[in-house]
Amino acid sequence: MKNHPIPSVTDPLQYRAIGLVRGIYKPQDDENFTRGALIDSKGNEIDSVVLGRVITLIRNHVPLEKPHLWVVYPRCRNNQNLHLQITGIWEPSTLNKKLSNKEEFNEASNLKVDSDDLLEGDDYFSIRGELVFTKPEEKELVIKIRQKPRNQQKKALPFKVNLKGELPINYLKHFISLDVRRIDYQLFVEDFKIIGPVSHQPLSYKNKKNLKNKN
Incomplete structure (x- = not known):
């Protein structure tokens, strides 16, 4: 059962870089939906891309005008600039209701939590x-x-x-x-x-x- 956006470590030497960023995803344009920026509450625009597995979910079920808690992989462009790869969204209170009978995001049907709050808080990375x-x-x-x-x-x-x-x-x-x-x-x-x-x-x-x- 998956009840947290960041999975538990299964191996002491398990490599990973994953985090949570709350913000509004703004695509570059209609024709280039997978490239854009995550805009946080301060107005910072972080260069981002959407990975293939969540494109359909975002297009069909996520209102982009509102902020969401995104599951992201951090990367460093030019060894300095923070870049994010969006791999998911953590919003079980919404997704449980919308996607309980949908095939495109099967993991959502396994969520057994109603709260969107996490102990680690926003902007946490492992x-x-x-x-x-x-x-x-x-x-x-x-x-x-x-x-x-x-x-x-x-x-x-x-x-x-x-x-x-x-x-x-x-x-x-x-x-x-x-x-x-x-x-x-x-x-x-x-x-x-x-x-x-x-x-x-x-x-x-x-x-x-x-x-x-x-x-």
Whole structure:
């Protein structure tokens, strides 16, 4: 049963970057519905795209003139600018009634909660990955996220998320779980937990031989 927009962790070394942002989604134009911006209560416009799985839901059941709590994947464009990928909406009080008999959003029929409020509050993000850069004096750090490939033929490339916060340099190359809060266009670390060092497996003999032959 799914009763929270951010799933529970199933593995101590589970990578992820997911969060919740309340705002109005404004498409770029009628012909380019999947690209646009999320406008928060302060008027900040965050560059966003809508992922395929929720396009039909938004078009048919979500009044875009009103603010909603969106489930998003954060990305950092040009290593600085916050970019959001919209993957869902958390509004069980509305969606339970509208979609109980619809096939296009089956997960909504499994929601057993009536309240839209969450303990973490708006603009909360769960970031889990490897610390690859930290500059405590500047309160800057970078977390690398590894993605699971969606199919066997396509390799999913890792990506990096820029955060504001302080982490000691001795935690470099460690797997870290972070509670993060969005303020305007940046993500700030509220709390973190060190899971352990990340083991980078050395090249196998076969791969070393192939690499040597290429050179």
